[in-house]
Amino acid sequence: MFTSVDDVSARLAETGYLASPAVATTVFLAARLGKPLLVEGPAGVGKTELAKAVAQVADARLVRLQCYEGVDESRALYEWNHAKQLLRISAGRGESWDETRTDIFTEEFLLPRPLLTAIRGDEPTVLLIDETDKADVEMEGLLLEVLSDFQVTVPELGTVTATRRPFGVLTSNAGRELSEALRRRCLFLHIGFPEEELERRIVRLKVPGLGAALTESVVRVVGALRAMDLRKVPSVAETIDWARTLLALGAGTLDETVVRDTLGVILKHQDDIQKAAAKLDLDAL
């Protein structure tokens, strides 16, 4: 998939994803060793975006399983289309039950969900299992099975084995500790907040009109906020939002009034805003 770490960086950059050395190295290794990648880190640091970018450069289809509390096999793997089966049963009066039964458990009545979809199909595939920590622990067994064997058994149809193994990317905000077994199956990548230089490049790329001096100030202020003891510190997503806001406001430089008026774009909690304002010496809000 990639010839070198530099190749990873260069090609991801073409799609608009700027990879840190850690990201580029680990993506390269995951592809080389054929192991799924577990990407952990706070919200808004580009975990989901990374999977999308990898799919794009690999010219692969992206199959995404979005996890949430209560997601289960029927949402993740496959489900029988009950309504359609019922229709078929009522339409088929007159035939024997055995005939009907063989008929309603066929491809036509199957609803494949992301895990099955990713395993069937011959084209290169990136399987993104997004926000894995939101799913219940019970789901992990299923994920582990799929990511180890790359095969799925549908009792009525038989076993489906991947002819081409998908490149697996699991993301987690570490809301819950994932099981040891699942972690061991994966290469581990922690994405934290980027170094200043990288973050400036991201802002320049995403908000090109902002101007060098303002971009630098934005990144410095965000860095200072991250060093504070806040309930929720700003992520890259907030940096970009803030840069866009400043551009839209036509702010030429950063001054007290501008920062005070736009702090709500970067910080989400009222007490964080107050704390930050005090530490940044802004006059009372």
Add this chain to the structure above:
Amino acid sequence: MTDVGDRITGLAAALRAHGVRIGTGETVDAARAVEALGLADRERLREGLAATLLHGPGQRVLFDPVFDLYFPRGVGGPEDAPRDREALRDRLAEALAADDRAMMARLAAEAVDGLGGYGSSPGSDGWSAYQTLDRLRPQTLLARVRADVRGRDGNGGAGFADRLLDDEIRRRIEEFRRLVGAEARRRVAERRGRDEIARRGVRPTADRVDFLIANRDQLTELRRAVQPLARKLATRLAARRRRAARGTIDLRRTLRSSLSTGGVPMRPVLRRRRPVRPELVLLCDVSGSVSGFSDFTMLLVQALHDQFGKVRVFAFVNRLDEVTGLLDHGRADPDGLSARIRAEATLTGWHGSSDYGVALGEFAERYGGAVGPRTTVFVLGDARTNMSDPNLPAVRELARRARRVYWLNPEPRDRWGTGDSAAPAYAKLVEMHECRTAAQLSALIAGLLPV
């Protein structure tokens, strides 16, 4: 490759000694990673080994210093390093102003080499980060670096971000101090063998530091971990609660809902139990010896308060007082919590050392009503009674009235019962757990808290 193989094995062994679980699968992957990446780029090698050997973010702070030992930047000291302190300070000031990390790393090596050696001839007995920093005094460069940066920008510090400058410089100096520490460890390891240094010279992560010997910085670091830890525990508790609530199949409702699918019961309807939220009472010894432990636990429980119907917290030394309200207001300022508790609650009578017997008796007498059949009680403390009567009947009564009583003891189990510790006597009446580190505490809380 065999040398590299040895290094990987040594690195893995050192990490294991620090509690990181690494199996053979990981070491094999690590070797394949090295093969795929080559040895030319040290930072890529670091990332590649971290990706294959580690499984969680908390392990990284252990990994980095250990990696530096097994894959050192260089061997020996830098060539013809100048031993002139002032020249070093000049160059360091410049590197700090430019935020030039590569130069800072180089200067750290030169500084340890030039200023950090001790013994009859420099370095004959060892290398010390402390001595290096004491002689170089990087923290005194702040004003100079500030002026330098402002001069470079050419606007004399007019911009808004200028007010952040001091903190930014402090963080760079902190980074330099870390580099000096790493370099000194590396030099010592060359002399005494890296396996030993990797095991003993690397600080454990904050959540594995003994509460009783943690220093101020480590306690501050721990307090910062309260919110994220509480979020994790809350999710775990919620999962346990869901599992507990997942009841048996409700046949009547299953059949009723099957009417929409032509009478075929397609989806079983489960009977839901609506559990009453449990109540929690904390009795905390906040005397000097164990206050780091009880402060942290109180903050953690406070952060979890919406998991419970009711939380009441009592602090004692030799008298006992309710501090639930103080904790509520403490959310904004966790660092000031213990000072506030000591200032506003009545915790001591005519002497200053802890007295479990009197405090427990006072609890039974004044707040006995706080404990009922739905209450789980946690007692936090080392059970060191200073030779006074442990008041076992009060604990027996507490155990009888409460749903459960757990005692969390921050002392190592093999010290229970030594000296004035009444731990074994209390442990006969209520379940006592050793709880020495934040890691142990979170495991206990996740397992013991009622849902």
